[in-house]
Amino acid sequence: NAGVTQTPKFRVLKTGQSMTLLCAQDMNHEYMYWYRQDPGMGLRLIHYSVGEGTTAKGEVPDGYNVSRLKKQNFLLGLESAAPSQTSVYFCASSYSRWDTGELFFGEGSRLTVL
Amino acid sequence: RKEVEQDPGPFNVPEGATVAFNCTYSNSASQSFFWYRQDCRKEPKLLMSVYSSGNEDGRFTAQLNRASQYISLLIRDSKLSDSATYLCVVSVGSNYQLIWGAGTKLIIKP
Numbered sequence: 001n002a003g004v005t006q007t008p009k010f011r012v013l014k015t016g017q018s019m020t021l022l023c024a025q026d027m028n029h030e031y032m033y034w035y036r037q038d039p040g041m042g043l044r045l046i047h048y049s050v051g052e053g054t055t056a057k058g059e060v061p062d063g064y065n066v067s068r069l070k071k072q073n074f075l076l077g078l079e080s081a082a083p084s085q086t087s088v089y090f091c092a093s094s095y096s097r098w099d100t101g102e103l104f105f106g107e108g109s110r111l112t113v114l
Numbered sequence: 115r116k117e118v119e120q121d122p123g124p125f126n127v128p129e130g131a132t133v134a135f136n137c138t139y140s141n142s143a144s145q146s147f148f149w150y151r152q153d154c155r156k157e158p159k160l161l162m163s164v165y166s167s168g169n170e171d172g173r174f175t176a177q178l179n180r181a182s183q184y185i186s187l188l189i190r191d192s193k194l195s196d197s198a199t200y201l202c203v204v205s206v207g208s209n210y211q212l213i214w215g216a217g218t219k220l221i222i223k224p
Contacts, residue, residue: 042118042201042214043158059211090157099146099210105157 002026006091006106013081013113021076021109023091031094032074033058033103034066036087043090048098049074081113117141118204120215127192128223134188135218137202146205147178147185151198152217158201161187189220197222 004025013019023032030051035043045058047066055066063085065077074093078085088110092103119138127133139147147164162169164176164185175188185204189196202215 040122040216042216044214045212097210098212099205102160103158105159107157108155 004091004093004104004106006089006109008109009107010110011112013078013111015082015113017081018077018079019081019111020078021089021091021111023074023076023093023106024072025074025091025093025104026072027093027095027104028071029093029095029104030071031096031098032068033092033094033098034064034074034076035090035092036060037090037108038087046076046089050097078111081111083113085111086113087111117206117213118202118215120200120202120218122216123219123221125218125220126223127220129192129194131192132188132190133192133220134186135200135220136184136186137204137215137218138182138184139202139204139206139213140183141204141206142180142183144183144204144206146210146212147176148203149174149176149185149187150201150203152201153198161200192222194222194224196220 007022033048034046049068052071067075091106149161150158151161152158168177173190177186199217199219201217
């Protein structure tokens with residue numbers, strides 16, 4: 001039972017470097033999400049997707065891009081990393097719309113930008 | 115005022131005790147409410163949805179108070195394994211966007 005898998009689990013970047021976080025789910029869910037979690041704050045939605053080939057901006061999309069070329073994968077890209085992007089990133093998926101059922105989360109990816 | 119507010123705690127509670135904490139929300143039109151739990155350095159996991167009439171799942175009871183705009187979570191006969199951070203989630207707006215609270219940390223002591 002893999003569920004939602006995120007790679008990598010940890011990454012250290014220098015300011016200005018780029019990277020991609022990969023999220024894969026094996027539950028055939030239509031909806032996928034990228035969140036960031038910072039100390040003392042609730043999870044904040046970066047981008048989301050309601051199906052293969054679709055993406056939409058969340059609450060804090062600046063500095064990030066996403067792609068959903070395949071239903072099971074949702075990629076989060078940082079084109080030019082900044083220290084403010086140091087955070088824990090969680091991918092999630094759901095069978096139904098986000099407010100109607102359970103979100104299933106990956107284990108998280110800890111990113112440090114120096 | 116934050117859209118969703120929680121007491122960060124920590125709540126230090128002896129094993130076997132009953133503990134309750136609240137989550138207040140600012141948007142009176144909010145329709146969906148959830149409690150998630152998050153273990154230290156782990157991902158959030160759904161604990162329970164919160165229904166208008168209140169609902170119970172074993173030792174856990176969730177209540178919604180629309181008049182005062184808060185939801186509550188009560189844990190009876192607390193176990194060491196209940197130690198975690200409890201996240202409140204509320205839907206807002208025409209897009210039913212989910213707003214997450216920062217969480218209440220619960221520590222159950224033997």
